[in-house]
Amino acid sequence: MRGLQLPLNQTQRIRLQRALEKLHSLSSKANSDASVTVADTIPVNYDDAFLKGHGTTELNGELVATVCGVVERVNKLVYVRALRARYKPEVGDIVVGRVVEVAQKRWRLEINFSQDAVLMLSSMNMPDGIQRRRTALDELNMRSIFEENDVVCAEVRNFHHDGSVQLQARSQKYGKLEKGQLLIIDPYLVKKSKQHFHYLEQFGIDLILGRNGFIWVGEHVEARDGMIVDQANNSEQSTVEKDQAYTPLEMRQNICRIANAVRVLSTLGFNVDADLIIETAELSSSLNIDIHDMLGSEFHVLVAEREAERRSLMTKRKR
Amino acid sequence: MMQVRPNLDYEGPKSHQHHRAFVFGFEYGFLKEKLDQKEAAKRANEQLGFVFDIGPNPWSKPATSSFGCKPSLVKMEYVSPEGLRLDGRRPMEMRQIRAEIGTVARADGSAVFEMGNTKVIAAVYGPREVQNRSQQISDQALVRCEYSMANFSTGDRMRKPKGDRRSTEISLVIRQTMEACILTHLMPRSQIDIFVQVLQADGGTRSACINAATLALADAGIPMRDIVTSCSAGYLNSTPLLDLNYIEDSAGGPDVTVGILPKLDKVTLLQMDAKLPLDIFENVMGLATEGCKAVANYIREVLLENTKQLEYRRGL
Numbered sequence: 001m002r003g004l005q006l007p008l009n010q011t012q013r014i015r016l017q018r019a020l021e022k023l024h025s026l027s028s029k030a031n032s033d034a035s036v037t038v039a040d041t042i043p044v045n046y047d048d049a050f051l052k053g054h055g056t057t058e059l060n061g062e063l064v065a066t067v068c069g070v071v072e073r074v075n076k077l078v079y080v081r082a083l084r085a086r087y088k089p090e091v092g093d094i095v096v097g098r099v100v101e102v103a104q105k106r107w108r109l110e111i112n113f114s115q116d117a118v119l120m121l122s123s124m125n126m127p128d129g130i131q132r133r134r135t136a137l138d139e140l141n142m143r144s145i146f147e148e149n150d151v152v153c154a155e156v157r158n159f160h161h162d163g164s165v166q167l168q169a170r171s172q173k174y175g176k177l178e179k180g181q182l183l184i185i186d187p188y189l190v191k192k193s194k195q196h197f198h199y200l201e202q203f204g205i206d207l208i209l210g211r212n213g214f215i216w217v218g219e220h221v222e223a224r225d226g227m228i229v230d231q232a233n234n235s236e237q238s239t240v241e242k243d244q245a246y247t248p249l250e251m252r253q254n255i256c257r258i259a260n261a262v263r264v265l266s267t268l269g270f271n272v273d274a275d276l277i278i279e280t281a282e283l284s285s286s287l288n289i290d291i292h293d294m295l296g297s298e299f300h301v302l303v304a305e306r307e308a309e310r311r312s313l314m315t316k317r318k319r
Numbered sequence: 320m321m322q323v324r325p326n327l328d329y330e331g332p333k334s335h336q337h338h339r340a341f342v343f344g345f346e347y348g349f350l351k352e353k354l355d356q357k358e359a360a361k362r363a364n365e366q367l368g369f370v371f372d373i374g375p376n377p378w379s380k381p382a383t384s385s386f387g388c389k390p391s392l393v394k395m396e397y398v399s400p401e402g403l404r405l406d407g408r409r410p411m412e413m414r415q416i417r418a419e420i421g422t423v424a425r426a427d428g429s430a431v432f433e434m435g436n437t438k439v440i441a442a443v444y445g446p447r448e449v450q451n452r453s454q455q456i457s458d459q460a461l462v463r464c465e466y467s468m469a470n471f472s473t474g475d476r477m478r479k480p481k482g483d484r485r486s487t488e489i490s491l492v493i494r495q496t497m498e499a500c501i502l503t504h505l506m507p508r509s510q511i512d513i514f515v516q517v518l519q520a521d522g523g524t525r526s527a528c529i530n531a532a533t534l535a536l537a538d539a540g541i542p543m544r545d546i547v548t549s550c551s552a553g554y555l556n557s558t559p560l561l562d563l564n565y566i567e568d569s570a571g572g573p574d575v576t577v578g579i580l581p582k583l584d585k586v587t588l589l590q591m592d593a594k595l596p597l598d599i600f601e602n603v604m605g606l607a608t609e610g611c612k613a614v615a616n617y618i619r620e621v622l623l624e625n626t627k628q629l630e631y632r633r634g635l
Contacts, residue, residue, distance in 0.1 A: 023631055024631045027630065027631035027634060035623060035627045037546075037619050037622040037626060038537050038546050039543075039544070039545040039581075057502075059582070064582070066502060067540050067541070067543075068537050068538075068540070068623075068625070069540070069626060070626070070630055083540070083626060083629045083630060084427075084540050085539070085540025085541075086427060086445075086447075086540065100448075110448075114446035114448075114506050114508075114509035115447075115509055116448045162457070162508065163508065164508070188629075269629060270633065307634075311634055
């Protein structure tokens with residue numbers, strides 16, 4: 001089974017199998033013939049006009065898939081949604097990336113795309129919050145904003161003609177991420193939603209679900225959302241922040257618990273969203289499961305069973 | 320009185336009397352003159368460390384034993400008169416194949432492919448930013464491939480330097496074969512790395528590597544024209560044999576490795592380092608192509624199963 005290399009005992013194996021079978025029976029797409037592999041012919045009505053989308057090609061008058069995935073049809077457009085591919089950026093997506101290089105007036109970020117993304121100095125807010133032209137001095141001080149290997153949150157701005165991606169970070173909610181963990185999961189597990197920034201109040205944690213499969217779990221930072229912050233106040237705060245450079249133990253444990261919940265969900269191949277992550281973390285704490293035991297086989301089986309139950313309830317409610 | 324004979328359903332190759340039994344890796348022509356043939360056979364067997372009973376052969380239809388024929392025709396028997404090969408397969412039988420997807424956690428795509436005792440692991444990284452800027456191609460992806468053999472993959476533990484001639488050649492072969500099927504123009508200015516490593520070598524590593532690489536590329540979601548599958552076939556004891564194992568491979572006979580695109584019905588790889596008459600070659604290649612198609616069917620099954628699993632687990 002893909003990605004699941006757990007030491008399961010006999011009962012655990014049977015329970016997991018049963019849960020997965022239940023998930024399989026509940027899924028509408030998997031039971032239909034929508035799944036295709038490379039070089040499979042996609043059935044289309046050739047009398048009607050159709051448009052070839054991503055993941056398809058024409059061969060001897062037939063429409064043929066070029067990737068493994070699920071066939072999707074939108075009006076005339078027929079395309080194959082690839083599972084487990086690298087991230088394909090769309091304008092407006094919120095992504096988390098890692099700085100690879102500091103170059104002329106720009107940073108290069110690794111965002112799990114086929115090329116590195118570009119974050120221009122001009123397309124981000126200065127830390128002091130003033131809108132002005134970027135001077136040569138700012139260019140020299142770029143490393144004071146982001147250095148190599150920093151984790152940065154940004155938004156996809158546009159594409160260049162050569163296919164490279166430009167990012168922007170024009171709000172206080174974007175920027176450098178500190179005091180937390182970066183998790184890298186398959187991008188197809190993160191669904192597009194209205195809200196990708198989550199503040200989990202009960203844990204005191206910020207959760208950022210990057211559309212590129214980079215997930216940030218970190219200590220909650222105040223005043224990130226405030227667009228206009230008094231400059232003096234801000235600088236004062238930053239000095240205070242520097243003084244408490246350490247994170248309390250409880251906070252670290254919370255971060256680890258949430259991070260492990262994400263890890264469990266992604267190894268099981270379940271969609272990762274904020275509700276499910278909170279539910280999983282709460283399940284672990286209610287059962288008094290230690291943080292390091294969350295990655296053990298027993299908890300994986302439990303989460304799988306729980307998910308099967310949840311989905312069956314959801315489908316019942318729909319009917 | 321009726322003669323009791325073992326029941327042989329399979330007639331075996333027509334000329335099986337000629338190469339029934341007894342191994343001389345090379346000709347013992349020089350002995351023929353001095354010693355009688357029986358003596359020569361005994362001596363040769365001792366030298367090669369084989370213990371054979373050189374009695375009269377009860378199964379050969381004519382009264383003459385296998386030693387009735389010239390010693391130059393006496394060779395290693397790779398196909399028994401019953402029509403079985405050394406590992407018990409029929410000449411047109413493949414070894415058991417098994418594939419597993421997603422074996423390397425941090426790779427974009429990965430697979431393990433087994434053909435009998437040959438076991439190969441492949442990992443694909445990319446499409447990703449080109450590491451060496453000067454190699455960047457502005458309108459297509461750069462495909463790189465690295466083949467290596469684990470030290471423990473062969474019977475005797477070999478310590479070969481990385482990048483010897485054989486590995487370099489196979490890396491090139493795999494790269495060219497995979498490049499032919501990847502739609503590189505869809506991923507400009509990026510690079511795709513394919514790493515294949517042989518974990519257990521028992522003949523046919525080249526084919527196994529190509530099959531593993533195909534699976535890994537499909538797993539990584541890299542668009543391809545078609546899947547590439549590969550299989551080898553050989554010709555020993557005047558019989559075409561499918562999917563040679565190590566012993567058959569090291570017999571020194573012809574070994575034809577074929578790689579095909581099954582849907583497009585095209586050949587992307589054809590290698591042979593021996594001579595074969597054209598009509599026999601066509602037979603052997605046809606056999607290898609059939610093998611490729613069988614592998615293709617299996618690979619598609621595995622991929623479809625994997626896709627379905629990913630989809631239903633994700634839900635909605």
